[in-house]
Amino acid sequence: MSSMGLQSARTRPEDLPMKANLTRRRLLLGGLSMLALASAGCQSVPTGLPGEPQQQQPSVTEALPPANGEIIGAGAVRVAMLLPLSAPGSGGKIGIELRNAAQLAIEDLGADSLQIVVKDTAGEPAQALAMATEATAEGSSLVLGPVFAPEVIQAATVLRQAGKIAIAFSSDQTVAGGGVYLNSFLPQSVVDRTAAYAFSQGYKTFVAMVPNNAAGALAERQLQQTLGVLGGALLQVERYDPSDASVQTAASNIAAKAGEAQAIFIPDGGNSPSAVAAALRSNGVDLSGKKLLGTGLWSSAVLGDPTLTGAWFADTDQQKLGEFKARYAQKFGAEPSTNAVLSYDSVALAVGIVRLHGPVGFTPAVIEARSGFTGYGGVFRFGSDGSNQRAYTVYEVLPGGQRKVVSPSPTSFSGA
Numbered sequence: 001m002s003s004m005g006l007q008s009a010r011t012r013p014e015d016l017p018m019k020a021n022l023t024r025r026r027l028l029l030g031g032l033s034m035l036a037l038a039s040a041g042c043q044s045v046p047t048g049l050p051g052e053p054q055q056q057q058p059s060v061t062e063a064l065p066p067a068n069g070e071i072i073g074a075g076a077v078r079v080a081m082l083l084p085l086s087a088p089g090s091g092g093k094i095g096i097e098l099r100n101a102a103q104l105a106i107e108d109l110g111a112d113s114l115q116i117v118v119k120d121t122a123g124e125p126a127q128a129l130a131m132a133t134e135a136t137a138e139g140s141s142l143v144l145g146p147v148f149a150p151e152v153i154q155a156a157t158v159l160r161q162a163g164k165i166a167i168a169f170s171s172d173q174t175v176a177g178g179g180v181y182l183n184s185f186l187p188q189s190v191v192d193r194t195a196a197y198a199f200s201q202g203y204k205t206f207v208a209m210v211p212n213n214a215a216g217a218l219a220e221r222q223l224q225q226t227l228g229v230l231g232g233a234l235l236q237v238e239r240y241d242p243s244d245a246s247v248q249t250a251a252s253n254i255a256a257k258a259g260e261a262q263a264i265f266i267p268d269g270g271n272s273p274s275a276v277a278a279a280l281r282s283n284g285v286d287l288s289g290k291k292l293l294g295t296g297l298w299s300s301a302v303l304g305d306p307t308l309t310g311a312w313f314a315d316t317d318q319q320k321l322g323e324f325k326a327r328y329a330q331k332f333g334a335e336p337s338t339n340a341v342l343s344y345d346s347v348a349l350a351v352g353i354v355r356l357h358g359p360v361g362f363t364p365a366v367i368e369a370r371s372g373f374t375g376y377g378g379v380f381r382f383g384s385d386g387s388n389q390r391a392y393t394v395y396e397v398l399p400g401g402q403r404k405v406v407s408p409s410p411t412s413f414s415g416a
Contacts, residue, residue, distance in 0.1 A: 064076075064078050064115075064138070064139045065137075065138055065139060066138075067117045067138045068117075068119070068134060068138070069117045069118050069119040069120070070099075070117070070118040071115060071116070071117055071118075072102060072103050072106050072115075072116040072118065073106040073111050073112070073113065073114045073115045073116055074111050074112055074115060075111075075112050075113050075114040075115045075354070076112075076115070076359075077114055077115065077141055077354045077358070077359045078115045078116075078117060078138065078139055078140045078141060079114055079115070079116050079117070079140055079141060079142045079143070079144060079347075079350055080116075080117050080119060080131070080132075080135030080138070080140035080142070080143045080144070080145075081098075081099070081102060081116050081117065081118045081119065081143075081144045081145055081343075082119050082121050082128055082131050082132065082135070082143060082144070082145035082146040082147075082151070082155060083095040083096075083098050083099055083118060083119070083120065083121065083145055083146070083147065084120070084121050084122060084123035084146070084147055084148065084151070085099065085118075085120040085121075085122070086120050086122045086123075087121075087122055087123030087124075088123075091123040091147070091148070092123070093337075094147060094337060094339055094340075095120075095123075095147065097328075097336040097337060097339070097340040097343070098145070098147070098169065098339070098340060098342070098343035099118055099343070100328065100331075100332050100336070100340070101328065101336065101340040101341065101342075101343035101344040101347075102116055102118070102144075102343050102344070102347045104327065104328060104331060104344060105343070105344045105347035105348050105351070106347065108348075109347075109348060109351045110351075113351045113354065113355070114347070114350060114351050114354060116144075116347065117135065117138065117140065119131040119134065119135065121145070121146050121147075121151055121155075123147075123148060123151065124151070125150040125151050125153065125154040126154065127151075128146045128150075128151035128152075128154050128155045129154040129155055129157065129158060131155070132154075132155035132156075132158045132159050132166075133158045135164075136158060136159065136162040136164055140164070141164075141359045141360075141362050142164065142165055142166075142167070142350055142362045143155070143159055143164055143165070143166040143167070144166075144167050144168075144169075144343070144346050144347070144350070145166070145167075145168055145169055146168055146169070146170070147168070147169045147170060148170060149170045149172035149174070149175045151170075152166070152168045152170050152172075152175040152180060153175055155168075156175070156178065156179070156180045159179060159180070160178055160179050160180075163179075164179070164362075165179050165180075165181065165362045165363070165364070165367060166179065166180045166181070167181050167182075167183050167346050167349075167350075167367075168180055168181070168182055168183070168184075169182070169183060169184050169339065169342050169343070169346075170182055170184060171184040171185060171186055171187065173186055173188070173386075173387050176385060176386025176387050177385050177386040178386070179364075179386075180386050181367055181382045181386045181388070182382075182386055182387060182388055183342050183345065183346050183349075183380070183382075183388060184339075184342060184388070185296065185316065185338070185339075185342075185377075185390070186387060186388060186390070187215060187218055187219060187222070187267075187295065187296075188218065188222040189388075189389060189390045189392065190295045190296045190314050190315065190392055191219050191222040191223055191226065191267060191295060191314075192222055192225075192226045193314035193392040193394065194265075194293050194294065194295060194312065194313055194314040194394065195222075195223055195226040195227060195230075195232070195265070195293070196226060196230065197312065197314065197394045197406075197407050198263050198291060198293055198312060199226075199227070199230045199232050201291075202262075203232075203262045203263040203291050204231075204232045204233065204262060205232065205233045205235055205260065205261045205262045205263070206223065206227060206232060206233065206234050206235065206261055206262070206263045206264070206265055206293075207234070207235050207236050207237070207238075207254055207257050207258045207261040207263075207264055207265070208220060208223055208234065208236075208237045208238070208264070208265040208266075208267075209237075209238055209239075209240060209247075209250055209251070209254065209264065209265070209266050209276045209280075210237060210238075210239055210240075210265075210266075210267055210268070211239070211240060211241075211242070211267075211268045211272070212239040212240055212241050212246075215267070216239060216267065216268070219265075219267035219295065220237050223265055223267075235257040235260060235261050236253075236254050236257040236258075237254075238250035238251070238253050238254040240276075244275075247275055247276060247279045248279050248282070248283070250279070251276065251279035251280045251282070251283045251285070252283045254280075255280065255283040255284055255285050258280055258285045258290075259284075259285055259286070261290065262290060262291065263290065263291045263292075263293055264280070264287075264290055264291070264292050264293065265293045265294075266292060266293065266294055267294060267295045267297065268294075268297060268301075269297030269298060269299075269300055269301040270297075270300075270301055270302065271301070271302050272301065273292070273294055273298060273301050273302075273303065273305075273308055273311070274301075274302055274303075274304075274305035274307065274308060277292065277305065277307045277308065278305075278307070281307070287307060291310070291311070291312065292307075292308060292310070292311035292312075293311065293312055293313065294311060294312070294313035295313055295314065295315075296313065296314065296315035296316065296392075298311075298313040298315070298395075298397075299313075299315050299318070302401070303397050303401035303403075304400055304401035305401075306399065308397050308401075309397055309398065309399050310396060310397065311396070311397045312394055312395065312396055312397075312406065313394070313395055313397075314392040314393065314394050314395075315392060315393060315395060316338065316341075316377060316378055316390075316392060316393070316409075317378050317392075317393045317408075317409045318393070318395075320376050320377075320378065321338060321341060321376060321377065323376065324340075324341050324344060324376035324377075325340075325341075328340060341375070341376045341377040342377060344375065344376060345373075345375030345376060345377050345380075348375060349373055349375070350362075352373075353366055364384070367382050368381075368382050368383065368384055369381065370413065371412070371413065372389075372412070372413050374411070377390075378390055378391050378392065378393075378409050379391040379409065379410060379411060379412060379413065381413060389413070391409040391410040391411070391413075392409055393405055393407065393408055393409045394406050394407035
């Protein structure tokens with residue numbers, strides 16, 4: 001680590017007890033992914049599930065066989081959850097958080113709404129394959145997980161053969177498709193939201209300083225694609241490694257075009273936004289009148305540098321996310337990472353599908369509803385390629401590193 005402290009933040013892969021009854025009622029009336037249970041006349045929210053609710057749900061005609069793993073809930077429809085519970089380090093931590101969020105969802109929505117069988121993949125592809133095989137043999141109608149891309153690849157081989165759909169939590173879009181859907185925070189959507197909002201506010205010419213890693217390359221490609229569609233111009237891109245010297249070299253190389261550009265895109269976290277801005281200034285770039293842009297990584301970045309005041313970045317709606325995190329912390333004693341909300345929303349979505357369509361409802365036609373779904377993590381929908389599209393909030397950095405909303409998250413998908 002350099003003296004400047006340049007670092008990349010990892011991509012993130014309040015209801016008190018007295019409000020519990022109100023929260024449960026809100027969930028059942030359509031506040032989360034199971035919005036399909038709400039009145040069909042509510043035009044302000046996406047229903048998510050096509051067609052009218054059935055008067056009688058399809059019943060489970062055969063008793064489910066015994067299952068291996070922890071069982072959460074006592075519903076007649078079984079869903080397997082493949083998580084890296086015993087994986088070392090952060091992998092095991094996120095596995096436990098996803099498991100806890102699933103429990104919270106089942107408690108909110110009713111123990112008889114679903115039966116979740118939690119299976120430990122240990123973060124190992126071979127184990128994920130074995131657990132997926134076991135889940136199909138045990139009559140699971142849907143699989144939630146796995147988390148890591150190599151696990152998803154292996155589990156998908158057996159799930160596709162069995163005709164089962166998986167809603168995985170990987171942020172690697174290359175593993176999606178063929179019955180595998182990703183409920184995750186794909187970085188492409190965040191980049192698109194940031195750039196599109198800046199363009200709508202009159203910023204048409206961009207340069208980008210991106211970290212020299214896979215995430216940086218992904219952000220660069222999406223920025224090029226978004227600006228290409230909108231008619232904007234990406235004048236130059238420079239990549240940097242996590243060292244002062246590399247950042248200075250990149251800033252020197254891009255200085256001339258940065259002087260011409262209206263916006264400077266920095267899709268990195270930690271101290272990187274401030275470090276990049278300082279390097280640009282030291283190379284003669286006048287940042288006054290230019291708009292600095294970031295991504296959700298800025299939520300955990302050091303933003304107190306006055307140079308960053310006025311910058312914009314897109315991220316998940318932090319108010320709604322904060323409500324979930326507070327409820328989680330109230331029950332489990334610690335605030336979870338942002339990814340935990342994906343488990344809650346996925347379980348709520350599964351419950352909504354079962355209540356409308358029974359165990360036969362986990363089909364592409366239902367999962368890919370263009371109206372989408374909504375949850376604590378915001379409005380989202382799945383594409384036919386297994387990727388997802390999400391609604392994000394755009395924030396502006398205030399003095400002292402605080403932030404305010406300048407463009408709220410959309411509450412529905414226009415034209416859906």
